[in-house]
Amino acid sequence: MIATFIPPEKLGTPSMSDSPWELLPTASNHAASLDWLYLALTIVCGISFVLVIGAMFYFMWKYKKRSDEDRTSPLTHNGRLEFAWSAIPAVFLMLFFIQGEIDFVKLSAPPADAIDISITAEKWKWTIEYPGRSAASTTEVLDGEIAPLLVVPKGQPVRLLMSSKDVIHSLYIPAFRVKKDVVPGRYAFVWFTAIEEGTFPLFCTEYCGDEHSSMLAVVKVVPPEDYEAEVRAATTLEQGAGETIEAFGEKVYKAMACNSCHNPDASVKVGPGFGGLFGKTESMTDGSSLTVDENYLRESIYQPNAKVVAGFTPQMPSFAGQINDEQMNALIAYIKSLK
CATH class of the missing domain: 2.60.40.420 (Cupredoxins -  blue copper proteins)
Structure with missing residues (x-):
């Protein structure tokens, strides 16, 4: 693991396109269909925005009150116009819904x-x-x-x-x-x-x-x-030909995500830093103290909550069954090399 x-x-x-205005690569069977729906929605929304905002500014100019004698038109509504501006968007909404439902079902049904x-x-x-x-x-x-x-x-x-x-x-x-x-x-x-x-x-x-x-x-x-x-x-994590045990240990350190909680220097992250850790005397939460050696490091990796350093909480997961003996030896060698 x-x-x-x-x-x-x-x-x-990582860059996936030459320009921020380009669509991402269509690298799966879902991409083209979802891109079509996205573009159609964007185009229809853009056209609707221009029409609505354009009409608003036009009416603001055309029907601006120019004198106290101006009177509001006696017309109260236009049935055909009101039906059109409700029916046309409804058609587009239904088309978008149908296409979205098709894509949703497709995404939800693996072969x-x-x-x-x-x-x-x-x-x-x-x-x-x-x-x-x-x-x-x-x-x-x-x-x-x-x-x-x-x-x-x-x-x-x-x-x-x-x-x-x-x-x-x-x-x-x-x-x-x-x-x-x-x-x-x-x-x-x-x-x-x-x-x-x-x-x-x-x-x-x-x-x-x-x-x-x-x-x-x-x-x-x-x-x-x-x-x-x-x-x-x-899925193979092994020491390469000509690779030092410390270099392989660093690879294990990164591959097992040790660096998500432990820095390679002495600075504290989620857990203690590894720099200068080997040979150091640590105080435990139970009041005891011990010197960090190979056995302590091995136990802390396989049974992290057995001995917890004072000032830290027991939140490290166990790596039992995930790190074999060769990887463990290399990881300990890497920690010992950090000063």
Whole structure:
């Protein structure tokens, strides 16, 4: 189970179009239909605005009181005109409703052969699990920071089954035109068929705490024949050839979202900073004290509430079953290297 946190100083929305006036890429089967509805609504609203405001200014000029002898017209109404300005908007509203209902039903009915991918939301990360694999994915984005990677095959329907561990989150993939709130205690889903290869950003669009804007991920659309290999590569967190154990430990530190709560220096975030932590004597909430060594770090990662440092609350989740021995050794080596 691998996720991450993007530091606020490195936040940035990847460009998805050459101009802010252009529509986003139509990278899923839903995009073109929803774009048509959006453009139609925008055009009709724009025309209505011009007609209404134009008529208002015209009448203000034409029927302006020019002298005390001016009198109001004896006409009280025009039945045909009143019917027209009610009937014509009603027709457009019905057309918009019908198209919106068609798109809603389409978004709510995934095909039976859709690939199921599970996504768990929590402050402040996305955990992605593929069928038959328990590890979530990673990729490098935003100046080398590691972010969750959702790999999907081009041309095949995908259903995202989503849940939340804490508060309300909201998954949004702009290029696919899919968005869904993820509510604690229940499952939500969205589905799509990606029709354009490439990488696209994924956001949380429901405020979920002070690091809400850092809850980012990347969607990578790959050819169907490459999908299994891409998933295997993305869900493997191993030490690379020639990579030092400390460098691999830093990769684990970012991939497991340790940096969402712990800075690599001594400054305090949600939890204590890792800089200079190893070998330091810490006071616990129960009044005891201990020296930070390998055993303490291991216990704190697997059983974070067993010993809580004074001044902090027991809110760290357990990583038991998520970090293997090789990753644990590398993570501890990385923490020991931080001064």
